[in-house]
Amino acid sequence: MTITTTQSEMKLKRIFIQPQIPQELAALNRMSHNILWSWIAQVSELFSSIDPQLFTELNYNPVALLENLPPARLNELAGDKDFLKRLASAEEAFDAYLAEPMKKDLPRIAYFSMEYGLHISLKLYSGGLGVLAGDYLKEASDSNVDLFGVGLLYRYGYFNQGLSMNGDQLHHYPAQKFTQLPVEPVRRDDGNWLKVSVGIKGRMVQAKVWSLAIGRIKLYLLDTDHEDNAPEDRALTHQLYGGDNEHRLKQEILLGIGGVRAIEEMGLNPDIYHLNEGHAGFLSLERLKNYVAAGLSFPEAREMVRASSLYTTHTPVPAGHDHFPEHLMRDYLYNYATDLAIEWPEFMALGRLDPDDHGEDFNMSKLSIRLSQRVNGVSKLHGKVSQEMFTELFPGYTAEEVHIGYVTNSVHYPTWIANSMHELFSTTFGKDWVRDQSNKDIWRKVHKIDDKALFDTRHVLKVRLLNYVREKLKVDMRRRGESPRTTFDILSKINEKALVLGFARRFATYKRATLLFNNRDRLRELVNRKDQPVIFLFAGKAHPADHGGQDLIRQIVQISKEPEFAGKIIFLEDYNMEMAKLLTQGVDIWLNTPTRPLEASGTSGMKAAMNGSVNFSVLDGWWAEGYRPDAGWALPLERTYDDQHLQNELDAETMYSILEEEIIPLYFDRDESGISKGWMGYVKQIIAEVAPYFTMKRMMDDYFERFYLPLGQSARTVRQDNQKKAKAYAAWKEATAAGWSELETIENNTLDTVNYALPVGENFSAEVVIATNGIDPDHLVLEALFYQRMDEETIKLRRTQAFERVASTNGTATFRLSVDPHLAGVYEYGFRMRPVHDMMPHPQDLNLVYWV
Known part of the structure; x- marks a missing residue:
């Protein structure tokens, strides 16, 4: 008998064998599908206790945990009275949170973002922009406001970082298993999966709509990676920030236009559209089209859209704003000019500075500013930088008159605070103090906490961090093929008594990650001081196309292997949200050294501050507002040299001097109890005087006061009486412009x-x-x-x-x-x-x- 090649090929079909959760454990399954578990410690600790090792291997993902548990373990838990008691208590806390009624008489907000950093197990983020958006949605839930998010569900997300032995960055894209994520299909009334169609260069792309429960609110995610679409269209939701400029254009069309269509299909009817960066700018085109289709003129439709739109810019340099050449805009969006009843040049002018310059690209920030009534930067300094950057759009006005405001970014306290620090705070701050977390008078009670108790709590967090560093280095260096001798040498020199400084963020060149290495001889002396050990921890990813950023990573990795720096300069690969928690909670000093004034805000230093890690940073972004001389250290905002190389040299020498003369001596100036009273003064001051200003509760309150409430009023005004006032205002504008x-x-x-x-x-x-x-x-x-x-x-x-x-x-x-x-x-x-x-x-x- 002859067996052909065709007959011998494996032919397989996929089958999902759904785990059967015992009825006694039904609450586990329900809670796993709302990522509220990620910031209610009682619930996350319950899941972890089921199988700590497996939970860690699965990136702390309860859905994946339950799917991977053997039936025998589930049955064992179902009969464990102690576990069932803890389950009932966790479920009670979970349900009590969800049961609180939503605040009334507030506008409903649709929040659009290209990325959301909610949890390590959800590959929807790349860095600070996404983590900020994720924290914001969590606070919307905590504050019980009427807000929902719109984004994309990525199959591969942003890359996982690896390193070669030489320090070259490697890019890995493991696929997400949607069955192991806390996402659910959005269903139509007939039970079918909700899909929306979006035109992409003559093809109709179908996007499935998923929902992700974030406490009391929802995030809706669009997904094109399914059988209804051609391979190139399925790839639209494969990678975050992957592909070329044309691919980015298609993704932004999907987010903006597809997102609005999904909202309409679900009947959500938001009062305000909040564009978190220009990626979502095309949503305004879709809204304009809908108003024109309903019978309004283009000027009238524009007033309706503007009156209910807020655009937040996070980028401090013109080159960072997305822009597309006219030929791509014509290929993908030409029909929108017809739909808006305007000529193509007028359409292109929405995204241009000079309408007559046909060589000028279509700029998403200019589009978003023109179609949004309100615009804001993400720190006080960034607001001013943005005013200067966009002054050219408003001839006749100086930068300080431009209507761009600001709300300084902040962080979600329950996500980023160490459990041990929260427990220590709560013993002094009182019950339920987190509800009033932006109240500085509460935080000032930290001065009542015993120095030794606070020092010991912080030291335990540092030991936890360094144990993690040792274990991670051991695994990563073995995988990279490093010699056992090199590995042992580095691990043996990690000293728990050291002053530990952390630098972890996106590795863009302007962030100057290698500023510290400007004078290697001086750095060598600094990290090898007798009886005063110092460790610098680095982590971060460079975009796959950013070769300059990747060169910085390679440089740090190579220096970290030199004998005099072994165990004292350390680069940790594959920076993610869980590593960020360990770092911001465990280091003594948080470093940030951006080129001024290119740091729009930054939030990692805020996370460190609330955990008692003292900041040492350039007075840029948020630190320009947060810095106090008794709560941290700073490099001045003002430049001394126009030549950046000379400025780098000056900043590096200033850093060495501050470290040598102030920070290191203060940290090691110990009393008989083994602590530094002076150091604990800084720790308590950054907690008391800095942390409360940078909680997400304060940021949410600022958005309502400065933008949402005024926009809600203007949106109501233009909708009244069949858009009567919007029509009259548009007519007045047209007449005034004609006679001007x-x-x-x-x-x-x-x-x-x-x-x-x-x-x-x-x-x-x-x-x-x-x-x-x-x-x-x-x-x-x-x-x-x-x-x-x-x-x-x-x-x-x-x-x-x-x-x-x-x-x-x-x-x-x-x-x-x-x-x-x-x-x-x-x-x-x-x-x-x-x-x-x-x-x-x-x-x-x-x-x-x-x-x-």
């Missing part, structure tokens, strides 16, 4: 400042008559602006004073001003007219100015 170029100065009676000086203390007076060309004078304001010239290209606004309108006759308006500028020196001034309307949230809402 015909404004004319008839008279300008002002002090002759060319030939005469204005004495200090005397009033500056002027009278101006303007021909208004049919524009109602009630909708015009004339302002005197006094500027100080800083250099040939920069002026700073020092004083603004509105004129009084004293007459309106025969198509003219007369304005008069008499004001003491309260200034001295040389200034430049001008008279600027701008439109006003009771529906304008800020002057740039109709971006017209006329200079007298």
Whole structure:
């Protein structure tokens, strides 16, 4: 008998044998499908106790744990009275949390983000942007507000990092098993899986909709990796930030346009759309299209969209904002111009600075700013940087007048606090204090905690971290093929009595991870001080296309093998959320050394601060707000040199000096009980005076006060009476814009400042008559602006004073001003007219100015 090749090939089909959970353990299955378990310690500890080793191997994933448990173990648990008692207690806490009613009379918010860092077992994030979004959704649940998230469900997510023996970064993409994630299909009323169609270059791509329960709220995720789609379309939700620029465009179309369609299919009807970065910008195009299809004109539709949109930018440099060439926009979105009843050049102008520059790419941030009433940066400093970056969109205004505000990023306390630290706080702060976690008076009670108790708690966390470091290095170095002698040498030199400093974040070149190595001789002396051991821990990933960042990783790995740095300079591969917890909870000092002012916010230092790890950072991002001289150390915000190499050299030498002269001596200045009173002063001050300002509760409150509540009101206003006010406001804008170029100065009676000086203390007076060309004078304001010239290209606004309108006759308006500028020196001034309307949230809402 002859067996052919075809006959001998294996032919397999997939079958899912669903585990049968005993009825006594039904609560385990229910709780595993809501990631609330990740921040209720009682619940996560219950799952861990079932099989600690397996739970760790499965990335602390309860769904995977239950699926992989042998039936015998499940039956054993079902008969374990002690376990069932703990299960009942955990379920009671779980259900009590979920049972609290949602806050009333608040707007419903749809929050769009390309990534969400919720837990290590959910490969939906790459770094800080995603972790911030994940923390924000958790706080939305804790604060019981009406918010839901929209994103993409990635099959492979962001890469897992490996290292070669030489320190080269390796990229691994293990697939997620959706059956082992706490996600559920969203079903239509007929029971079928909800799918939405999105046009991608002439093809209709079908996206399944999943829901992920995050406490009391939901995150909805789109997934194209299924049989209904062609292979290239299935790949749309394979990798986060994978592929080329065209692939990124397709993903952003899916997120924005597909996300809005999913919301409509589910009937969620949000009041506000919050765009977390420009990745979601296309959602505004889909909303515009829907309003135009419902009978509104494009200007009217634009008012409806703007009145309910908030755009948050996280990027401090122009090159970091997504942009696409016109030919790609034409290939993928040409039909939208027709759908919006506008010409193609007008469509492209939504994402351009110069509508007539056909070589300019379509910029997602410019689109999002133009179609959002409110815009914010993610720290006070970043808000100012963003104003400067986007001033060019608003000619006639200086950076400080641009309507971009800020809300400083923060972190989710229950996710990032060490359990032992929380227990120590709670003994002094009181029961349920976390509900009022942004109250600094509560945090100041940390001064009542005994120094020794706090020191011992922190030391245990450091020992836990260093034990993890040893074990991870042992496994990773063996896998890389390092010699046993090298491995033993490094592990044997890790000293639990050392001052431990941590640097862990995305390895982009501007973050200057290797600044510390600028003077190797001085660093060598620093880490080899007798009786004062020091360890520097590094971790982080560089984007696969960022070869500069990968070079930094290689450099650190190679230095870490040199005998004088072995066990003292350590790079930990495959940085993730669980490692981040161990690091921020266990190090003594958290380092951050970005090039100023390129750190939009940063949040890892906040996580360290609430755990009592003292920060040492450049005064950039959040630390520019958080720094106190009694709660940490800082490199100055101001640059000394234009040459970045010289600035790096200065910063490195400053770091060495602060470490040698202040930080290390203070840490090792121990009393008879073995602790440093001076050091514990810093620890308590960063907890008491810094941590409360950077809790996610404060950030959520800020978003409501500064943006959500005003937007909720404007959204209600434009929806009323069949969009009556939106239509009238759009018509007013069109008419005002049409007549603006015909404004004319008839008279300008002002002090002759060319030939005469204005004495200090005397009033500056002027009278101006303007021909208004049919524009109602009630909708015009004339302002005197006094500027100080800083250099040939920069002026700073020092004083603004509105004129009084004293007459309106025969198509003219007369304005008069008499004001003491309260200034001295040389200034430049001008008279600027701008439109006003009771529906304008800020002057740039109709971006017209006329200079007298």
